[in-house]
Amino acid sequence: MRKSLQLQADMCQEFGACVFDVTLDCEDGAPVGGEADHAAMVVALVALAANKARVAVRVHPVDHPAFEADIATIAGKVGDQLSHIMVPKVESAGDVMKIVAALANAGAGHLPIHALIESPSAVHGAFDIAAHPRVQSLSFGLMDFVSSHGGAIPSHGMSSQGQFTHPLVVRAKLEISSACHANSKTPSHGVVTEFNDAAAMTMAARRAFHEFGYTRMWSIHPNQIRPILAAFAPTEGEIEDATKIIAAAARDDWAPISIKGQLHDRASYRYYWQVLERAHQTGRVLPAESQIYF
Numbered sequence: 266m267r268k269s270l271q272l273q274a275d276m277c278q279e280f281g282a283c284v285f286d287v288t289l290d291c292e293d294g295a296p297v298g299g300e301a302d303h304a305a306m307v308v309a310l311v312a313l314a315a316n317k318a319r320v321a322v323r324v325h326p327v328d329h330p331a332f333e334a335d336i337a338t339i340a341g342k343v344g345d346q347l348s349h350i351m352v353p354k355v356e357s358a359g360d361v362m363k364i365v366a367a368l369a370n371a372g373a374g375h376l377p378i379h380a381l382i383e384s385p386s387a388v389h390g391a392f393d394i395a396a397h398p399r400v401q402s403l404s405f406g407l408m409d410f411v412s413s414h415g416g417a418i419p420s421h422g423m424s425s426q427g428q429f430t431h432p433l434v435v436r437a438k439l440e441i442s443s444a445c446h447a448n449s450k451t452p453s454h455g456v457v458t459e460f461n462d463a464a465a466m467t468m469a470a471r472r473a474f475h476e477f478g479y480t481r482m483w484s485i486h487p488n489q490i491r492p493i494l495a496a497f498a499p500t501e502g503e504i505e506d507a508t509k510i511i512a513a514a515a516r517d518d519w520a521p522i523s524i525k526g527q528l529h530d531r532a533s534y535r536y537y538w539q540v541l542e543r544a545h546q547t548g549r550v551l552p553a554e555s556q557i558y559f
Contacts, residue, residue: 266294266310270318272487277317280548285490286319291335292326292353300331304338311343319348321379326354327363336367344373349401354409355380358393365399377401379453383409388437391444400450404483405441407455410434425457425465429472442478454479460486470496480543498547499540507537507544508555 269287277283289310295303307322314320324335340350350373352364361378368374378399382391383406395403407428411418418434421427428434438454445452454473459465470493473479482493499507513522514534521530529537544551545559 266290266307268487270310270314270320272490273318273320276490276548282545282548283317283319284494284546284548285484286321286348288321288323288351290323291331291339292323292329295325295331300325301334301338304331304335308339308342311339311346314346321347321349321351323351323353323381327352327360327367328354333367336364336373337371340368340373340376341371344368344371344376347373347376349377349379351379351381351404353381353406354383354387355394356384356387357390358397361394361397361400365397379404381406382437382441384413385410385437388440391441392447395444395448395450400448402451402453402481403441403445404453405438405455407434408458410437423458425459425462425469428455429469429476438477438479446478451481452479453481453483456483456485457489458485460489463488463492466492467496494547497543498549499544503540504544504549504551504555507540508552510534510537511541512554 266289273283273285273287276285289307291300291303291307311320311322322339324339325331336350340347350364350368355361361380364378365374368376379402380394380400381404382388382394387394391403394400408423411420411422411434414433418431419427422431422434442452454477457466457469466489470482473482474497480497482497484490484493510524510529511534513524514529519531519534521528523529541551541555541558551559
């Protein structure tokens with residue numbers, strides 16, 4: 266966790282912006298029986314994080330005995346320094362209501378909620394979960410999703426290639442992505458476990474964005490961060506086109522315009538604005554005409 270926070274600070278200085286979040290883990294990180302001590306350590310680490318850091322915490326699931334203690338200890342003490350709370354194994358909108366209540370009791374009712382979707386029933390409820398106003402993002406928990414099928418999905422379904430071909434996994438990814446976009450929330454793609462395989466990481470990140478509509482992605486190793494950023498970033502040509510179109514539209518007070526014989530109006534302006542946002546979020550260098558917006 267300390268290494269992740271240091272890497273975030275280093276890359277923030279390199280790019281001039283915070284280009285990835287760090288999520289400190291209480292669910293899988295805490296030893297059984299040591300949940301309270303682990304939560305206290307997380308509080309200490311959050312308190313030491315840099316001012317520009319984007320730090321979140323993954324607490325235990327709502328049905329775990331340590332859930333309410335996690336929220337009370339972490340959100341109650343350093344909630345103002347967190348970007349959001351990540352909750353695993355969210356099954357329904359009812360679970361979201363329990364999270365909202367726990368955060369309110371801890372005096373952290375302002376914190377956005379990121380929900381991990383990790384089972385077939387959670388996929389079924391993804392639209393209702395994403396519709397809740399406190400939910401900011403849904404993440405796909407690949408490994409728990411596969412293992413929740415009792416062996417019906419082979420282990421290949423957890424690999425960098427298999428997760429894009431097995432029908433049940435593909436369906437789950439599309440349901441989650443669609444639920445997020447329908448509710449203006451952020452879909453976050455799951456992990457690639459082959460963390461030393463840069464080619465597999467790059468391929469998976471590109472497919473997650475271009476084919477499945479995910480706009481964020483989890484990493485489980487520092488080596489995965491730069492390939493993810495590169496895969497999700499627009500190309501120099503896309504940035505140049507977006508800059509020209511947005512600048513021309515602004516000069517014409519956002520009326521319809523023609524560039525290279527092609528019509529552009531507010532629908533395409535929205536798209537090209539999103540290209541510039543994505544460039545900024547992934548640390549790309551923007552032309553001077555676009556830098557004024559960020």
